[in-house]
Amino acid sequence: MFQSFDDATSPDQGPPRLAALREELAREGYDGFLIPRADAHQGEYVAPCDDRLAWLTGFTGSAGFCAALRDQAGVFIDGRYRVQVKDQVALDHFTPVHWPETQAGPWLKDALPEPHNMAYDPWLHTQAEVEKIRDAGVTLVETDNLVDRIWEDRPAPPQGRAEAQPLELSGKSSGDKRKEIAAILKDAGHDAAVLTLPDSISWLLNIRGSDIPRNPVVQCFAILHADARVDLFIDPEKVAHLGPDPAIDQHPPDAFADALAALTGTIRVDRGSAPAAVSQLIEAEIAYAQDPCVLPKAIKNPTEIEGTRTAHIRDAHAMVEFLAWLDKQGPGLTEIDVVTALEGFRSKTNALRDISFDTIAGAGPHGAVVHYRCTTSTNRAVKAGELLLVDSGGQYVDGTTDITRTTVIGRPSREQQECYTLVLQGMIAISQARFPRGVAGRDIDALARAPLWRHGLDYDHGTGHGVGVYLCVHEGPQRLSRISEVPLEPGMILSNEPGYYREGAFGIRIENLIVVQEAPELGDRRDQLSFETLTWVPFERRLILRDMLAPHEIEWINGYHAEIWEKLELSGAARDWLDAACAPL
Template identity: 75%
Template sequence: MFQSFNDATSPDQGPPRLQALRDVLAAEGYDGFLIPRADAHQGEYVAPADDRLAWLTGFTGSAGFCAALKDIAGVFIDGRYRVQVKAQVDTAHFTPVPWPDTKPGPWLKEHLPETHKMAYDPWLHTSSEVEALEKAGVNLMATDNLVNRIWTDRPAPPMGKIMVHPMELAGESHGDKRARLADMLRDAGHDAAVLTLPDSIAWLLNIRGSDIPRNPVPHCFAVLHADASVDLFVAAEKLTEIGDHLGDEIRIHAPDTFLDALAALEGTIRVDKSSAPVIVSQTVTAEVAFDDDPCVLPKACKNAVEIDGTRTAHIRDAHAMVNFLAWLDTQAPGLTEIAVVTALEGFRAQTNALRDISFETIAGAGPNGAIVHYRCTKTTNRAVQDGELLLVDSGGQYVDGTTDITRTVVMGTPTREQQECYTLVLQGMIALSMARFPRGVAGRDIDALARAPLWRHGLDYDHGTGHGVGAYLCVHEGPARISRISEVPLKPGMILSNEPGYYREGAFGIRIENLIVVQDAPELGDKRDQLSFETLTWVPLDRRLIAVDMISPVERNWIDAYHAKIAQILDVQGSAKDWLMAATLPL
């Protein structure tokens, strides 16, 4: 079993730990301390040793932070977690703060004394974050991590082994990648670039790691030089299984020498202020040029080998999903969320190719489905009742690709209201799947396509429509996404999720998610330069939830064609085959 269902909380969590932190603040003369979800690598998922936010507050979401002051402790959460946070934190001592609606700078200024000292760990905040707070008038004081001082049984940092990601899966040697990016550095007048994102380093050097669950990346830092050589700062014991893969142009150093090496750099040094911890730019004594991590965009634009591998991974994953959905349809009402998750993980494991799940499986029954990033535990575990919706968001990590899929199904007979809401979400997903758009369009320009059917009925959802996805890397990958705030132009090879939803607190949640890849659009009309999407996910939709009278002929044709292709490309056996044939019949 890949997933644990233990609760994040413990008897001494919350108020006792908050008071212990406040005792440290008083002793040091600080008025508050910032506790982000992030680690020194700014990853979405963190190792147990870096999960300070959950340890202190009980909140386990993938984004957010706590501002612990003398008299108030604000837990800042975005729209995905506004239901979840109320269930996880002690609201008598922690105050949920809607973010980014409420900016941290003004909030801190309101609750801090006029003359104050706000402490922060410079390893855990980016230059952009620090600049925004200082611009708002917050007096920041860098310090060691104050939570670490009171976390007496803090786990040790991870030491997972690093593995080679072979050429037949990567599609490009790390020497060619380094040379390509070195050309970019020289063209920009940069002598070196500091790399702090583990997935950037993993992609650049064609390696994968095992330092954090669900994401096959190693914890390490690197400096890419304009001569295409790399200084890699990583524990030597992580490298025992990769032989001579790195070669002579990759110099290995102990992690504790990283800051000294930064201080010794000469020339113009590129630093990504949105992802590198602020201690990097504070340490570099040479000229700092703030610019994007040079790996991020090339990594997002997958090559043909990576896309072919991802297609294969999705077909394999679809077989597991179809076997799971066929099994699910044989279950009577009363099936628990934990049973659902355990069964789905079992079907993926039966592929004999699964390396890990790509994130904690979400199985939300009834009202739990309205918690966007819900994770069932032994405490919250709920049975699916007759007539309720079950939202299942899951994915797998395979050596040839990363998958992420959401299907919402009904246990028994749906209500007309459930069908109407589901169909509006489905119409948005189809609109985005069929989109054609000019080259240069960003995610913000097409986000409305997925929301328009819901908007017409006064409905919406409080999360982005799509995120980038890695190639056997992180399931959430930048820089592109489909969101009202994304200005990154979409480019061929970018793999994105397409996942509109609708959530009614206390009742149900609906989300339908396929992965799509940006491609050059076939020529039409006056042959304008346009892009479109290729669908990668091939798993049937719940036909019981489709209000056929609401959909247009074009939408109906899309659904029928989608289901016909699923029936053609998937080869499941036994009772699952009968289920698949019925599930993919024309509407």
């Protein structure tokens, strides 16, 4: 079992830890200290030894930060976590702050005395973050990590062994990738690029690892030179078994700082992902630009797309087996029962390497907690007439999956059906979208929201995120979001997951993965793009109101279900369930 149900944190742990941190602030003469979710690699998910935000505050979300001052402590959280944070932190000591509506700089400027000195660890904040806070008039000073000083039982750093991702799965050799990225550097006049994102380095070198739960990446740093040579800063035990590569020079991690200081020429640094310490250590000329691996990694090659299709068919078999099992259950089934059963069906494929994130199984009001994680203390049974939101995915060597289905135990209410149908209409709108080349996620995000908007409803998260191939389930730079300006390009994989959440009552989310493709020619043959659906699992018929759907929406659903019936080879009870689930509306 990959997933556990232990309570990772408790609200009562936060106050004494905050008090100990404030003692350090007083000892050093600082007015506050910033505690981000991020580690030195700036990944979304962190190893236990780097989960400082959760350790200090109790908040376990995948994004956010804490500004711990001498007299108050703000926990900055986005729309996904505004319900969750209230259950996880001691609200008499930590104050939730709506972010990004409220930015750190202005909040600190108002909260800090004058003069002030706000401390931060330069290895845990990007150059962009630091500049933005300073631009608001906040005085920031570098220090070692004050949380690490008081964290007495801090776990050891991860030491997972790297594995080679073979050419038949990667579709392109590491040597070819290095030459491709080196050419980008040469064209830009850059002599080297500093790489700090583990998924960028893992993609570039065609390696996978186990340093971060649910994300098969290898934690390390690298410097890619314009002649395609790589300096790799990694624990040698992680890669010793892979054999030498004459174009890759291996160094211990503690040699990274000196190597940065020794660089000459023009050095490319991503101010949005590299730690601020990187810029402080480099004495050569710095050219701030995006990590050169990010966009090529996001545009999947044909081998990666075909592998992802295969992974999704495999995952769909497991999901249908699960849904057929679930349909036989009645009230009393618990959230932990659901998570355990679903992981069991995926494991039976004999191909599951890990789950791609902790499965979200939110019954009734828990479904309104966007990134809910059930534990032994929060576990609840699904009651008759309640919605059950299940968001899950698998890591397979040929692809990463992410799917959400919302179902109902017993008979749904009309209101539940109406809300579900509105969400489904938004998902269909994205699935059917055609758009000119050059369009970004922000340009089509509203398609998913329009049905909800017409009824005065909305959701507080993006419509979709990028997805890797046996890498991180959340990947940039592409997104379906109001703030995404990255043009969509063929080969980019995204999620399509509108939702609706009513705090204290229920949550609805429906999610498929899609890949950008060249659109078939129509009309005056303008150059357009569209989406290919990758996920093949039926929707919940009991929650669909046919009379709310337009004819083209009914046609799309029926066509989608017909393809599922053709693609999936099942037998017995699962086939019987699938026959009924895929029957025309």
